[in-house]
Amino acid sequence: xxxxxxxxxxxxxxxxxxxxxxxxxxxxxxxxxxxxxxxxxxxxxxxxxxxxxxxxxxxxxxxxxxxxxxxxxxxxxxxxxxxxxxxxxxxxxxxxxxxxxxxxxxxxxx
Amino acid sequence: xxxxxxxxxxxxxxxxxxxxxxxxxxxxxxxxxxxxxxxxxxxxxxxxxxxxxxxxxxxxxxxxxxxxxxxxxxxxxxxxxxxxxxxxxxxxxxxxxxxxxxxxxxxxxxxxxx
Numbered sequence: 001x002x003x004x005x006x007x008x009x010x011x012x013x014x015x016x017x018x019x020x021x022x023x024x025x026x027x028x029x030x031x032x033x034x035x036x037x038x039x040x041x042x043x044x045x046x047x048x049x050x051x052x053x054x055x056x057x058x059x060x061x062x063x064x065x066x067x068x069x070x071x072x073x074x075x076x077x078x079x080x081x082x083x084x085x086x087x088x089x090x091x092x093x094x095x096x097x098x099x100x101x102x103x104x105x106x107x108x109x110x
Numbered sequence: 111x112x113x114x115x116x117x118x119x120x121x122x123x124x125x126x127x128x129x130x131x132x133x134x135x136x137x138x139x140x141x142x143x144x145x146x147x148x149x150x151x152x153x154x155x156x157x158x159x160x161x162x163x164x165x166x167x168x169x170x171x172x173x174x175x176x177x178x179x180x181x182x183x184x185x186x187x188x189x190x191x192x193x194x195x196x197x198x199x200x201x202x203x204x205x206x207x208x209x210x211x212x213x214x215x216x217x218x219x220x221x222x223x224x
Contacts (some may be wrong), residue, residue, distance in 0.1 A: 008150075035213075040198060042215040043153065094117055096160060097168055098143070098213070103150035 002026035004101035020073045022088035030091040032071045037085045083108045114216035120223045131186045133201030142184040146197040191223045
């Protein structure tokens with residue numbers, strides 16, 4: 001089977017930097033994705049890492065270490081609109097299923 | 111506009127009354143899937159489809175059926191709904207399953223089974 005762990009809640013202030021961690025255990029591994037979801041709305045794709053290292057997309061960056069089965073999402077210059085749930089997801093050895101973590105609720109304070 | 115649509119958006123039903131939630135995408139995507147979302151459990155995959163007439167179970171398939179007769183449509187069928195299927199359901203699609211492709215999610219269907 002596969003499992004992902006991420007913190008349930010993170011709080012930060014506007015303008016700050018926050019890191020959301022994700023550790024995973026899977027039988028095989030093809031990559032780690034991150035999704036954002038506002039208040040029960042549709043999840044939206046943020047980033048994907050297949051190889052070790054940092055991927056940067058504007059204020060958001062995502063990092064992967066395959067040897068450590070670990071990744072993180074880094075949000076810089078936090079804005080109020082970044083308050084949302086963030087999910088990491090992995091595609092394990094079957095390469096068909098997609099398994100999500102239970103999500104991290106980010107609250108950005110003024 | 112590229113999108114995934116689901117209907118209905120909200121549904122209240124009673125135990126045992128068969129229902130279907132429709133899902134349609136206009137992006138010619140091969141891969142489609144259904145998820146349910148429950149508090150504290152994140153998104154759990156119910157079924158997925160690699161292409162027309164190709165479907166397979168996800169992590170929580172019990173009590174659900176799907177079909178993929180056309181590329182654009184992937185309905186979710188609850189033959190005999192039970193209260194533990196009360197949840198928020200999302201349909202999603204992507205161009206392919208592998209390598210990783212961005213999944214596009216529908217707006218969600220809130221289901222209450224009494």
